[in-house]
Amino acid sequence: MAAPLTVEGWDGRDVRLGQVEAELARLRGLSAAEGRGSQQRTSVMTHVAWVPPEWLDAAERTLEGMAERHPSRTIILVPHPESGQSRIDAEIAVRWFPAGDRSVCGELIELHLHGERARAPASIVLPLLISDLPVFLRWRGEPVFDGPQWVQLVEVADRVVVDSSEWRELRYRELAEAFGQAAVSDIAWARLLPWRLELAGRWPGIRDQEIEIRGPRAEAALLRGWLCARLERVLPPAASSRELGVRVEGDELAPQGAGVASPSDLLSAELERFGRDRVYEQAALAAAQLTGV
Amino acid sequence: MIAATTQNPLLEGLQVRRRPEPCAVVIYGASGDLTQRKLMPALYALAVRRLLPDRFAVVGAARTRESDEAFRARMEEAVRDHARDPFDREVWEELAAGMRYCTLEAPDAGAESRLSAILRQLDEERGTAGNRLYYFAVPPSAFEPLVREVAERRSREGWVRLVVEKPFGHDLESARRLNELLAERFAESEVFRIDHYLGKETVQNMLALRFANGIFEPIWNRQFIDHVQITVAESLGIEGRAAFYEQAGAIRDIFQNHLLQLVAITAMEPPIDFTADAVRNEKVKVLRSLHTPGPRSVVRGQYGRGFIEGEEVPGYREEEGVAPDSTTETFVAAKLHVDNWRWADTPFYVRTGKRLPRRETTIAIQFKRAPHPPFEETAAEGLRPNVLLIHVQPNEGMSLAIGAKVPGQGMTIRTVHMDFLYGSAFREALPEAYERLVLDAMLGDATLFTRADEIEEQWSLVDAITAAWKRDRPAFPNYAAGTWGPPSADELLHRDGRSWRRH
Numbered sequence: 058m059a060a061p062l063t064v065e066g067w068d069g070r071d072v073r074l075g076q077v078e079a080e081l082a083r084l085r086g087l088s089a090a091e092g093r094g095s096q097q098r099t100s101v102m103t104h105v106a107w108v109p110p111e112w113l114d115a116a117e118r119t120l121e122g123m124a125e126r127h128p129s130r131t132i133i134l135v136p137h138p139e140s141g142q143s144r145i146d147a148e149i150a151v152r153w154f155p156a157g158d159r160s161v162c163g164e165l166i167e168l169h170l171h172g173e174r175a176r177a178p179a180s181i182v183l184p185l186l187i188s189d190l191p192v193f194l195r196w197r198g199e200p201v202f203d204g205p206q207w208v209q210l211v212e213v214a215d216r217v218v219v220d221s222s223e224w225r226e227l228r229y230r231e232l233a234e235a236f237g238q239a240a241v242s243d244i245a246w247a248r249l250l251p252w253r254l255e256l257a258g259r260w261p262g263i264r265d266q267e268i269e270i271r272g273p274r275a276e277a278a279l280l281r282g283w284l285c286a287r288l289e290r291v292l293p294p295a296a297s298s299r300e301l302g303v304r305v306e307g308d309e310l311a312p313q314g315a316g317v318a319s320p321s322d323l324l325s326a327e328l329e330r331f332g333r334d335r336v337y338e339q340a341a342l343a344a345a346q347l348t349g350v
Numbered sequence: 351m352i353a354a355t356t357q358n359p360l361l362e363g364l365q366v367r368r369r370p371e372p373c374a375v376v377i378y379g380a381s382g383d384l385t386q387r388k389l390m391p392a393l394y395a396l397a398v399r400r401l402l403p404d405r406f407a408v409v410g411a412a413r414t415r416e417s418d419e420a421f422r423a424r425m426e427e428a429v430r431d432h433a434r435d436p437f438d439r440e441v442w443e444e445l446a447a448g449m450r451y452c453t454l455e456a457p458d459a460g461a462e463s464r465l466s467a468i469l470r471q472l473d474e475e476r477g478t479a480g481n482r483l484y485y486f487a488v489p490p491s492a493f494e495p496l497v498r499e500v501a502e503r504r505s506r507e508g509w510v511r512l513v514v515e516k517p518f519g520h521d522l523e524s525a526r527r528l529n530e531l532l533a534e535r536f537a538e539s540e541v542f543r544i545d546h547y548l549g550k551e552t553v554q555n556m557l558a559l560r561f562a563n564g565i566f567e568p569i570w571n572r573q574f575i576d577h578v579q580i581t582v583a584e585s586l587g588i589e590g591r592a593a594f595y596e597q598a599g600a601i602r603d604i605f606q607n608h609l610l611q612l613v614a615i616t617a618m619e620p621p622i623d624f625t626a627d628a629v630r631n632e633k634v635k636v637l638r639s640l641h642t643p644g645p646r647s648v649v650r651g652q653y654g655r656g657f658i659e660g661e662e663v664p665g666y667r668e669e670e671g672v673a674p675d676s677t678t679e680t681f682v683a684a685k686l687h688v689d690n691w692r693w694a695d696t697p698f699y700v701r702t703g704k705r706l707p708r709r710e711t712t713i714a715i716q717f718k719r720a721p722h723p724p725f726e727e728t729a730a731e732g733l734r735p736n737v738l739l740i741h742v743q744p745n746e747g748m749s750l751a752i753g754a755k756v757p758g759q760g761m762t763i764r765t766v767h768m769d770f771l772y773g774s775a776f777r778e779a780l781p782e783a784y785e786r787l788v789l790d791a792m793l794g795d796a797t798l799f800t801r802a803d804e805i806e807e808q809w810s811l812v813d814a815i816t817a818a819w820k821r822d823r824p825a826f827p828n829y830a831a832g833t834w835g836p837p838s839a840d841e842l843l844h845r846d847g848r849s850w851r852r853h
Binding site: 250253254256257260261263284287288289334335336337 | 358359360361362363364
């Protein structure tokens with residue numbers, strides 16, 4: 058992964074969105090004027106992240122790890138609804154990454170939404186979207202599923218990425234209400250891929266075999282939901298454990314593939330998907346049914 | 351319960367990459383440059399991405415005497431020098447564990463039985479199941495006896511596939527003979543004639559561009575396109591390959607294969623699907639439709655002394671191993687016509703050469719001018735026709751030249767470029783052509799390989815051109831190294847009121 062050649066930044070307090078666009082254009086022009094060769098903005102999406110303050114460090118680390126993999130405009134929305142004032146503070150950066158004899162830029166817009174301004178995030182995102190490109194929404198933490206922020210941003214997004222392992226409650230039934238509006242991804246589900254590959258490779262024997270699952274709540278519930286839905290039978294409840302593990306007929310399985318994917322890799326993979334993941338939807342609904350949530 | 355169903359419900363939604371069946375790859379010509387620079391780095395890249403079969407082996411076969419250990423050490427060095435991925439000891443050890451070497455002392459039945467014994471042993475030790483991919487990275491003279499031996503040694507278990515490098519013959523007659531030799535012993539589906547240009551992402555992207563976008567195909571015809579220019583330019587000279595190049599020249603080295611394949615991909619009709627036969631059926635129709643160009647429509651050249659990147663370089667006739675009065679062409683340009691409904695009267699200008707100013711392979715689709723620009727003549731002075739430029743290499747991508755208003759008072763229009771660079775939109779490194787092609791051959795997918803009838807059509811055109819050349823003696827050298835070919839190449843287009851693209 059290449060480090061950015063240059064980073065141009067700007068920040069402002071109580072800003073208007075027009076100012077943000079103007080500053081982005083100025084920063085792009087600044088780099089070009091400094092004669093660092095032919096530069097261009099190539100975007101394949103707008104990446105919106107809803108990041109409550111307690112998730113900000115983790116979100117920034119994940120984005121840092123993704124570096125230039127997805128040339129995009131990234132808009133991080135940090136809500137501060139309890140703030141006494143109603144205003145938007147902005148930190149923006151234009152980062153240039155080497156691309157052959159040219160360089161390509163990614164734009165990072167971090168908006169802190171204070172007070173009332175945190176109530177209608179879609180109205181803040183819409184003017185900043187890049188036309189005609191898909192919008193990916195990464196929702197950090199547990200959404201308030203009937204809150205205006207979730208409802209509005211899901212409406213704007215083509216794909217919503219959550220991580221149900223970040224939730225206090227496994228609220229798959231409420232998440233399922235978004236399935237018809239946007240494609241939904243779950244990082245907890247993405248972590249199961251090596252296990253799913255391994256289990257799929259055991260067909261047809263696995264059809265009737267005894268399967269025991271243990272692991273973190275979200276991953277274990279989704280894996281169990283998936284197996285129950287696909288094999289059309291009920292498996293025993295998953296045991297709680299820090300690490301995911303599966304036994305088939307008493308034999309411990311090893312997941313396929315090497316190593317554990319980083320949060321950046323997992324998010325990056327989700328940003329490459331477009332269509333609805335019906336198998337996930339089915340697994341999440343089965344998990345909801347089996348766990349009664 | 352799922353009863354009596356053989357469909358695996360757990361596979362749905364999993365994007366399981368197709369992995370080849372267990373097999374052994376035999377590389378004939380394992381001591382050569384191609385094996386070190388391309389084949390072994392490609393196998394290593396596939397190993398890094400876990401795209402090789404679970405049970406896999408590589409046997410290097412060549413005349414050079416070498417032990418298994420020495421072969422592995424040489425291949426490790428090749429991977430370290432030429433692979434696109436950083437060297438990973440664990441991946442390498444796994445790949446090298448299935449690596450053997452067999453010294454061939456052709457014609458030597460003993461050597462062949464040694465190779466058979468090695469392959470049988472690998473079947474037992476590595477579980478390669480009798481499946482064989484033979485890669486012929488050998489000179490044409492060595493090809494025929496090896497093919498016969500492979501056919502004789504053919505096992506009843508497993509599959510056999512042959513990957514054949516260019517040159518595939520040196521004229522139509524020799525190509526037909528090779529095709530017959532192969533057809534007597536192998537099915538066409540077992541033969542993979544490689545043209546590495548077809549493995550390049552940008553060449554495949556031409557198919558995506560044309561057939562995955564609704565906006566291009568409706569205008570991809572004589573009504574909207576003025577002409578097409580295809581350039582395969584190299585700044586290098588012959589790099590010590592005088593023996594080969596003196597026989598081949600630019601027309602056999604590049605024009606007969608890469609250039610004509612680029613023409614076919616650009617001009618073909620939409621295939622009904624992306625299967626090997628559907629794609630190749632359409633390509634061969636284009637090759638059959640190519641009108642044999644008359645002598646005035648073909649230009650040949652040979653470079654003299656000149657400068658490349660500020661450095662003086664010798665002329666072709668001064669290169670080591672080249673005859674001082676050589677008439678081998680190092681440059682070819684031609685005006686081709688595809689005689690069909692879509693392309694009638696739309697010329698394809700193609701050129702290839704060595705010691706041109708820079709390395710560049712591009713396909714330029716030049717559209718017709720706007721019929722009636724309502725601007726003053728001076729306003730549009732800087733305006734050129736729309737050009738869709740496909741950069742095959744380097745800087746893989748596409749550009750569309752469009753007219754745009756210069757900001758300010760009045761109306762001045764200039765041409766600007768909208769660029770799509772692979773490297774900036776998709777931040778994954780592009781795979782090397784050989785990675786894709788070797789993997790496809792292991793999978794038995796011949797879509798990106800050249801079929802027997804395509805090869806014969808290509809040679810048929812080349813034979814017609816070279817037959818005319820035999821009648822005169824060219825005044826070579828006729829272009830200086832570091833220039834875009836002889837003046838006659840420019841005249842070829844000037845006669846039609848056109849010019850080569852500005853670089």
